[in-house]
Amino acid sequence: MNIFIFGFVNSVILALTASGFALVYGVSRLANFAHGALYILVGFATWLFLNRLGINYIVSILLSIIIVSVIGAGIYRLFLIRVKGMPASEIIASLALGIAIMELFRWRGFISEAYMLPPFVKGSVSIAGVMIDWQRLIIIGVGLAMMCSLWLFTHYTKVGLSLRAIAQDKHASMMSGIEPDRTAVISLAIGSALAGVAAVVILPLGNITVETGYMVLTNAIAVCIIGGLGSWAGVFAGAFLLGFAEILTAAFIGPQWQMVVVLLFIILTLILKPSGLLGKQKELEERV
Amino acid sequence: MDQKIGRNERLDRGIKVRTEGIYAISSWKGMAYALLPTFSFVLGMLILPLIVPSMTWQRIMTISCIFALLALSFDFLAHFVGIVCLGGAFFTGVGGYISGVLNSAFGLPMVITIPIATIAGGAICTLFLIPCLPIRGIYFAIVSLMYPILFHRVIQALNIFGGTDGLPGLATFPNIWVELYFIIPMTLLFTFGLRRLVNEDFGIVLRAIKDNDQAVRASNINIAWYKTKAVFIASAIGCFAGACLAHLYGWVGLSLFALDFSIFPIAATVVGGAGTLVGPIIGAFILAPLSEMLRAFGPLRVVFYSLILAGLVVYKTEGLVPFLQRKYHQFEHWTEV
Amino acid sequence: MNENIVLQVKGVNKSFGGVKAVDNVSFNVFKGEILGIIGPNGSGKTTLVNLITGFVKADSGAVFSEGTKLTGLTPDKIAGLGIVRTFQIPRPYHSLSAVKNLVVPLYSSRIMRTIGGKLGDRDTVALDILEEIGFERDAHVPYKLASAFSEGYLKRLELARCLALRPHIIIMDELFSGLSVSEIAAMIPLVERLQMNGMTIMMVEHRVRELFQIAHRVMVMNFGEKIGEDIPEKILESEIVKQAYLGVT
Numbered sequence: 001m002n003i004f005i006f007g008f009v010n011s012v013i014l015a016l017t018a019s020g021f022a023l024v025y026g027v028s029r030l031a032n033f034a035h036g037a038l039y040i041l042v043g044f045a046t047w048l049f050l051n052r053l054g055i056n057y058i059v060s061i062l063l064s065i066i067i068v069s070v071i072g073a074g075i076y077r078l079f080l081i082r083v084k085g086m087p088a089s090e091i092i093a094s095l096a097l098g099i100a101i102m103e104l105f106r107w108r109g110f111i112s113e114a115y116m117l118p119p120f121v122k123g124s125v126s127i128a129g130v131m132i133d134w135q136r137l138i139i140i141g142v143g144l145a146m147m148c149s150l151w152l153f154t155h156y157t158k159v160g161l162s163l164r165a166i167a168q169d170k171h172a173s174m175m176s177g178i179e180p181d182r183t184a185v186i187s188l189a190i191g192s193a194l195a196g197v198a199a200v201v202i203l204p205l206g207n208i209t210v211e212t213g214y215m216v217l218t219n220a221i222a223v224c225i226i227g228g229l230g231s232w233a234g235v236f237a238g239a240f241l242l243g244f245a246e247i248l249t250a251a252f253i254g255p256q257w258q259m260v261v262v263l264l265f266i267i268l269t270l271i272l273k274p275s276g277l278l279g280k281q282k283e284l285e286e287r288v
Numbered sequence: 289m290d291q292k293i294g295r296n297e298r299l300d301r302g303i304k305v306r307t308e309g310i311y312a313i314s315s316w317k318g319m320a321y322a323l324l325p326t327f328s329f330v331l332g333m334l335i336l337p338l339i340v341p342s343m344t345w346q347r348i349m350t351i352s353c354i355f356a357l358l359a360l361s362f363d364f365l366a367h368f369v370g371i372v373c374l375g376g377a378f379f380t381g382v383g384g385y386i387s388g389v390l391n392s393a394f395g396l397p398m399v400i401t402i403p404i405a406t407i408a409g410g411a412i413c414t415l416f417l418i419p420c421l422p423i424r425g426i427y428f429a430i431v432s433l434m435y436p437i438l439f440h441r442v443i444q445a446l447n448i449f450g451g452t453d454g455l456p457g458l459a460t461f462p463n464i465w466v467e468l469y470f471i472i473p474m475t476l477l478f479t480f481g482l483r484r485l486v487n488e489d490f491g492i493v494l495r496a497i498k499d500n501d502q503a504v505r506a507s508n509i510n511i512a513w514y515k516t517k518a519v520f521i522a523s524a525i526g527c528f529a530g531a532c533l534a535h536l537y538g539w540v541g542l543s544l545f546a547l548d549f550s551i552f553p554i555a556a557t558v559v560g561g562a563g564t565l566v567g568p569i570i571g572a573f574i575l576a577p578l579s580e581m582l583r584a585f586g587p588l589r590v591v592f593y594s595l596i597l598a599g600l601v602v603y604k605t606e607g608l609v610p611f612l613q614r615k616y617h618q619f620e621h622w623t624e625v
Numbered sequence: 626m627n628e629n630i631v632l633q634v635k636g637v638n639k640s641f642g643g644v645k646a647v648d649n650v651s652f653n654v655f656k657g658e659i660l661g662i663i664g665p666n667g668s669g670k671t672t673l674v675n676l677i678t679g680f681v682k683a684d685s686g687a688v689f690s691e692g693t694k695l696t697g698l699t700p701d702k703i704a705g706l707g708i709v710r711t712f713q714i715p716r717p718y719h720s721l722s723a724v725k726n727l728v729v730p731l732y733s734s735r736i737m738r739t740i741g742g743k744l745g746d747r748d749t750v751a752l753d754i755l756e757e758i759g760f761e762r763d764a765h766v767p768y769k770l771a772s773a774f775s776e777g778y779l780k781r782l783e784l785a786r787c788l789a790l791r792p793h794i795i796i797m798d799e800l801f802s803g804l805s806v807s808e809i810a811a812m813i814p815l816v817e818r819l820q821m822n823g824m825t826i827m828m829v830e831h832r833v834r835e836l837f838q839i840a841h842r843v844m845v846m847n848f849g850e851k852i853g854e855d856i857p858e859k860i861l862e863s864e865i866v867k868q869a870y871l872g873v874t
Binding site for chain 2: 031034079080082083087088089091092093095096097099100103104106107188218221225254256257259260264265270271274
């Protein structure tokens with residue numbers, strides 16, 4: 001039972017962290033390797049606002065999310081726009097920027113355990129005989145709310161619909177007057193914001209470290225590849241499969257094997273079924 | 289309408305045209321012109337250790353060579369075969385660990401461990417990368433990026449090969465001169481060897497695979513086999529670099545799988561000039577000393593060359609060697625239109 | 626009768642998603658003939674070529690060539706059997722010169738097997754093939770980068786790439802497309818010469834008039850199906866074919 005609940009929580013966590021990455025890739029075919037960096041950027045920014053500037057927690061959160069959205073959009077507008085269409089260059093450029101950001105934090109000394117964000121609600125509650133803290137429940141709540149609002153956004157608002165249009169058929173959307181560059185900037189801003197939301201609800205569970213950034217990136221890639229790029233159902237499937245796999249590994253084999261399992265899953269998926277479990281992209285193999 | 293519209297016209301230098309092909313041997317000046325770049329490059333590499341001020345700098349030369357080899361392997365795969373491999377760290381890790389374990393556990397001397405690490409390491413890395421060859425390039429890049437991290441975690445989790453502490457006390461080079469005058473000539477050997485290879489028929493097929501692999505298949509060539517051979521060459525070079533690194537410091541550890549070794553070669557290639565095979569070497573010799581000078585700043589140097597990499601990739605600079613080639617072979621002048 | 630059939634296509638089918646690209650097509654190709662394949666856009670001609678040469682896997686049906694089953698083989702193996710194709714949009718190796726473009730097929734196992742060490746310098750053989758095909762044999766033209774050639778030259782280079790493999794069947798996918806009338810007029814003797822030297826040629830074409838000048842037999846496709854197979858004169862008169870191209874009268 002323990003495993004079920006924590007597995008569920010872990011899956012939601014993975015889904016949240018991966019959603020930003022999946023959105024950007026789904027809409028602009030851009031693998032944003034700076035995703036992990038943006039995640040911890042929010043964490044550190046919120047910490048700074050809270051502890052160094054004494055700003056109210058909620059305001060800190062909002063400020064950080066806004067800032068990271070701007071930075072994410074800026075990364076596209078200044079850098080990635082110049083290499084769009086060349087996937088290797090996109091990966092290299094976004095990875096390099098992500099590493100630069102993360103290592104910058106490491107240089108400034110953000111590696112010790114002193115960096116923590118306070119949970120929203122302290123304490124825990126017992127559900128079905130398992131002690132679970134309120135923060136984790138909040139995570140589940142936020143996760144589900146996020147999924148719902150994303151669904152509503154992409155189905156009912158003009159901007160959201162244009163995102164879906166570009167994701168489905170870039171050229172047809174262009175002919176309908178939707179500008180791919182503007183959409184990409186928007187998707188990156190939203191994707192970064194999603195990373196930010198994920199960060200502020202999840203980071204209170206532990207410390208903010210630079211290593212977390214790398215882990216988040218790996219996990220996001222894993223979820224998207226395993227579940228399949230191009231569909232939200234895929235993100236869910238990937239998140240849940242990986243989420244439970246991680247918890248089971250930690251419980252029965254040992255926590256140090258978690259990352260190994262994640263990486264093995266990525267590699268095996270790419271070798272056996274490159275489009276992922278529920279992926280819609282069929283053009284992953286070389287063809288005429 | 290007094291505006292003068294002009295353009296910058298680039299013309300081959302007279303001497304270049306006169307020394308085209310076989311005509312290079314028609315005059316001493318012509319031969320000198322044709323040979324000067326290569327000659328000065330080789331001479332420079334060989335003499336550099338003698339003119340640097342201190343032993344620290346000499347050590348930096350060796351490190352530069354290690355990174356130069358990694359950059360060479362990246363450039364070869366990326367620009368002559370069309371395979372973007374972000375797993376430089378995979379090669380250094382595997383090569384370094386094979387060499388280190390052979391030396392530490394079996395007491396084999398350096399002259400044996402390094403060749404074995406090169407060949408066996410190349411084979412092992414290739415085996416792991418083979419399944420990923422048919423899938424589209426971007427996914428190959430991701431998987432190659434993940435492999436070093438995977439191996440790092442496995443070694444850590446299983447606590448083998450020294451685990452987190454690594455294996456200390458390995459054999460090192462007898463002295464700095466042996467070190468330098470082994471690694472530098474080997475680097476030159478690999479560079480010019482690859483340069484020759486890409487112009488031989490085998491290399492032509494590899495370049496054709498990069499340009500248009502379907503047409504190559506239509507010409508009765510099994511591209512998977514050729515790609516495999518290319519990956520083997522590149523990983524063997526990378527493993528050689530890793531093995532040398534192990535014996536340079538007398539120690540192998542998980543840091544051999546660091547992301548550094550994957551990112552740096554790309555930065556060096558972009559700085560020096562992609563697709564030239566000599567460019568990455570020069571790029572490494574520029575970036576490695578700079579990065580060592582910044583070592584005092586710790587992680588800042590990673591920031592430094594990550595930003596350089598991002599900037600250069602994005603602003604699509606041609607690189608140092610193509611720039612120099614252009615200046616050497618052509619002159620510019622303003623003509624009115 | 627059977628010794629004369631070099632290619633047998635039996636009931637091949639291929640769908641892409643919901644679209645049936647090739648619908649139960651069967652035909653034979655006879656040794657030494659020029660078989661034309663025509664049909665409106667989207668009739669499945671190129672897919673048929675892809676199916677025969679292994680670039681696309683058939684959903685059902687089979688293709689045979691002199692006893693060997695081709696369906697299921699990879700494209701490089703089929704080329705190794707002597708069945709080659711050109712690509713509709715010429716795809717030379719842009720970063721290599723014309724000569725080096727031909728070195729690639731000369732490096733194939735088919736050539737290595739049949740000629741082996743007697744090939745000599747591949748560059749020289751390549752120059753010979755280029756000259757046969759109509760490239761000037763001088764110090765500049767064969768050494769130009771493939772990206773610098775005009776369409777007419779590129780089409781010839783495609784053909785040269787095929788000829789370098791010493792095939793016995795060439796499938797030409799819209800060789801004449803993109804060429805001017807004079808360029809086509811220059812190509813036709815080349816194709817005829819190949820056929821007279823014993824080559825079997827399948828030509829998928831849009832330029833019906835030019836094709837009918839040289840084809841011995843013609844097959845017509847529409848919506849993935851074969852709707853006619855006869856000598857050119859009969860095809861011109863056929864009502865079914867007129868309907869396919871011009872619509873219901």
